[in-house]
Amino acid sequence: MxxxxxxxxxxxxxxxxxxxxxxxxxRRAFQRKDLPGDLKGYRPLFDYLEQNAAPELGDAFDAKLLxxxxxxxxxxRHLSARTWVLRIAAAVALAIGAFWMYEGYQPAQHQEVAGxxxxxxxxxxxxxxxxxxSSALKRASLELNQGTDVAAQGFERNxxxxxxxxx
Amino acid sequence: MNLETFKxxxxxxxxxLYRVALRITGNPQExxxxxxxxxxxxxxxxxxxxxxRNIEAWCMQLxxxxxxxxxxxxxxxxxxxDGAYGLSSSAHTPDQQAELSDSxxxxxxxxxxxxxxxxxxxxxxDVDGFTYQEISDTLEMPLAQVKTNIFRARKSIRNKLTxxxxxx
Numbered sequence: 001m002x003x004x005x006x007x008x009x010x011x012x013x014x015x016x017x018x019x020x021x022x023x024x025x026x027r028r029a030f031q032r033k034d035l036p037g038d039l040k041g042y043r044p045l046f047d048y049l050e051q052n053a054a055p056e057l058g059d060a061f062d063a064k065l066l067x068x069x070x071x072x073x074x075x076x077r078h079l080s081a082r083t084w085v086l087r088i089a090a091a092v093a094l095a096i097g098a099f100w101m102y103e104g105y106q107p108a109q110h111q112e113v114a115g116x117x118x119x120x121x122x123x124x125x126x127x128x129x130x131x132x133x134s135s136a137l138k139r140a141s142l143e144l145n146q147g148t149d150v151a152a153q154g155f156e157r158n159x160x161x162x163x164x165x166x167x
Numbered sequence: 168m169n170l171e172t173f174k175x176x177x178x179x180x181x182x183x184l185y186r187v188a189l190r191i192t193g194n195p196q197e198x199x200x201x202x203x204x205x206x207x208x209x210x211x212x213x214x215x216x217x218x219x220r221n222i223e224a225w226c227m228q229l230x231x232x233x234x235x236x237x238x239x240x241x242x243x244x245x246x247x248x249d250g251a252y253g254l255s256s257s258a259h260t261p262d263q264q265a266e267l268s269d270s271x272x273x274x275x276x277x278x279x280x281x282x283x284x285x286x287x288x289x290x291x292x293d294v295d296g297f298t299y300q301e302i303s304d305t306l307e308m309p310l311a312q313v314k315t316n317i318f319r320a321r322k323s324i325r326n327k328l329t330x331x332x333x334x335x
Contacts, residue, residue: 052290054186054198057202061199069210
């Protein structure tokens with residue numbers, strides 16, 4: 001790099017317009033011995049910047065740090081295993097509880113059903129049985145017809161709303 | 168995150184963290200402690216790292232805050248703030264070394280006279296090779312402010328240097 005180029009780069013450096021790469025070039029340029037008087041005055045600045053670089057943190061640092069971290073990792077793994085055991089135990093307890101509740105609930109239902117003497121309501125006359133069945137079917141049919149009417153009315157109402165919206 | 172991921176993704180930023188810590192504390196041992204404490208904290212919080220947008224920037228901020236705490240503690244203990252880091256000898260003759268040390272001290276004095284934000288920004292850029300964005304993340308300062316601080320710091324150093332030449 002010739003001296004004129006160094007001067008131009010130096011001006012751009014002081015204007016804050018240089019890239020990191022250009023700044024590195026400048027530091028290298030100021031290590032040269034053949035600098036003219038007007039540039040030589042800036043050499044202490046670039047020497048300072050070069051020498052003030054922080055040293056590297058070496059392998060000893062890594063070893064010390066990892067020795068601190070590894071017991072923590074082991075502890076986390078141990079806790080994690082214990083957590084799994086607790087989770088399984090909780091799931092088993094929940095399953096047993098659910099089974100017990102189900103079993104406890106079933107007999108109560110049987111007792112209630114067993115308490116009603118359905119034989120009292122049993123229809124023995126075939127004619128009466130036919131009349132009751134016909135009446136039940138008629139009622140069911142009526143309810144079903146009413147349901148379709150209500151659905152059809154609702155559908156028509158919604159269709160009108162949609163048509164109005166698009167108009 | 169397991170230990171292998173930590174080693175490959177987090178550990179390599181130790182050097183940058185160390186540079187930030189060193190700029191703030193001015194003490195190599197203290198800076199090393201700061202980096203170690205920061206990385207242990209990162210490891211302890213590894214389950215939450217997925218919510219961190221920029222892990223490196225987050226580590227930088229942790230390091231900066233911890234370094235400031237250390238420096239404040241030392242200052243409160245009346246040990247003063249030592250800014251003499253970097254006065255190591257290099258491959259120079261004793262005469263060159265004496266001359267270099269004088270000029271080195273002169274520049275160091277000029278650097279110490281800068282406002283802290285300007286000095287930090289200039290050191291991180293010109294000594295440690297950080298990008299403007301990295302400095303912005305580390306110092307939690309807008310990018311434009313970082314550039315202004317660096318520009319003003321360099322201009323101030325240049326003016327003082329030229330003033331020294333005319334008086335000598």
